[in-house]
Amino acid sequence: MEKQEVRTRFAPSPTGFLHVGGLRTALYEFLWARKNNGKFILRLEDTDQERTVPGALENIVQTLTDFGLTPDEGFYWDNGVKERGEYGPYLQSKRLDIYKKHAEELIAKKAAYYCFCTAQRLEELRKQQQAEKLPPKYDKHCLSLSSEEVTQKLQKGEPHVVRLNVPSDKKIRFTDAVHGEIEVSSNDIDDQILLKSNGFPTYHLSVVVDDYLMKISHVIRGEEWIPSTPKHILLYSAFGWESPQFVHLPLLLNKSRKKLSKREGAVAVRDFLEKGYLPEALLNFVALLGWNPKTSEEIFNLRELVAQFSLDKLNKAGSVFDLDKLDWLNGMYLRRMKIEELFARCVPYLVKAGVNIEKYPKQFFEKILLLEQERLKKLSEVGERVGYFFADPQYDAPLLIWKNADKQVILKNLQALSQFLQTLDSTGFSKEVLERKIKDWIAQNNLKTGEVLWPLRAALTGLEASPGPFEVMDALAVLPDGKEIILKRINKAMELLF
């Protein structure tokens, strides 16, 4: 038998910004397709007009491309044509006639039937079942309609839907790539609506028809779909189609171990990007939630993920989306980044913090970022961290006092240091030279290192914690008036101590 091409699809509904769970699903679908030299397809399930949000489609496409998960099909920049629906993304709302045709085929095969029940009757039925503590299920009322009655109602234009005719007392089983054999009794399945009264299909019809028509080999989706998979199996067999492979992913959970959802804020991929998480770090992090390579390696780029990925390494149990580890991973990526690259990514945040990028030499920014690189967890922190490079710091005198040192000693040290610095050539303000000269000077004058360097650093940065004084001076010295700025700040410190 010829081996079937692996074709996976990401099939979100355009109801909002892409969230991290969707990103992970798309990632796995992408990885599995790439791994097998197959195709990754994007299809928008926009069959609920009420919930469709304008701009959601663009956000999904944009986010996918931002992360390098570019679809092979159903991507509307295919062929340079931006016409939606025509070249993609595949929009289900543009395929209504296809679903209708298939629904009719099912009716002809008696696998589905028209239902004319009003919302009111359905409501009463549900209430009654609830009162009797029975599971809510449609009672197949319209199945008993004669074909004459049906034709008549249809001709009169009575509102109607099409329902799946679920047989009774049947075992429906399927194999899931992560959960193994799953068996459900058909008695537990409701006569699901397939075609709504407005002519749109429900998810269950459209997903089966499209997955078949688009030759999807692996249906990779969230675990919340397991309960409705038997309905899909029923549909496949009614059409006489072979089912695809099902791969139900464990859920992403919040701290209270509930399904991660919008409404709790901060689950949209876009929010994470705005907070200064790097796409590559977020992708890496999300890849490790529900899947692991069975080695102790934890840092993977997209290419490495493709090489490592396989379905049998997927986990069964849901996992908590824990920010601590994301922060660490993000820091790792930040530290490994080339400095020009880091600068480029920091620019928007620096601008937001009010830094005039044009006003300073690029070399200055690169020196600063080199200092902050190992301290940064998120890009968004950069603004507040580097503020002292662009404006004289505000702080109180006690900050200048090293441990329990004497205030007068500190003052004297700063005075002496200031004089010493003035004797130095302003071109010699490099980290190495400064460090050597100042440390020698400290030794020669029998001073305590901490009583010189701490107040120096505090005077320069105004911060409890910061990079060291030599590094800060080294960076400041890039500016034409660097030496003056340094001396000015030391002077100000002396005034505070006076």
Add this chain to the structure above:
RNA sequence: GGCCCUAUCGUCUAGUCCGGUCUAGGACACCAGGUUUUCAUCCUGGUAACCCGGGUUCGAAUCCCGGUGGGGUCACCA
């Protein structure tokens, strides 16, 4: 509630199929120490888990049975 899925440190997980090498390994977080003028980085060490109860076995995190916990799902939403 019915149905389904699931169960190893606080969190992500390795080990479970093919019982012993598991006095359960790694990572994040946390704590302590080292380097150091502070912070960060880096290095060293530490606290911390097999859901419970039976059974099978010389021996069970691993196999069997029964509980319990957690989650998902039961729409003309996806």
